[in-house]
Amino acid sequence: MTPKKILTAVSYQRSSGREPVRNWLLSRSQDDRRKIGQDIMAVEYGWPCGEPLCKSLSSYTGLWEVRSHIVDGIARVFFIPTSPR
Secondary structure (H helix, E strand, C coil): CCCCCCCCCCCCCCCCCCCCHHHHHHHCHHHHHHHHHHHHHHHHCCCCCCCEEEEEECCCCCCEEEEEEEEEEEEEECCCCCCCC
């Protein structure tokens, strides 16, 4: 049985079409991209999840962060959980 995504990661896109988070991710090393991608995927398939991988930043706004341990320290990717498309 193939696991199903509970959440779907969608990169923020400005009205100009620019995707700053995606561009930042592409600027990272291959090892960092792999680690961040694996952590985002763990959230997509394992939601809800908590620390140390995920942390709620505000119950009022619904803002969460994925925390990835990379070469330079910790990378944080912010998200608001919504249903898959």
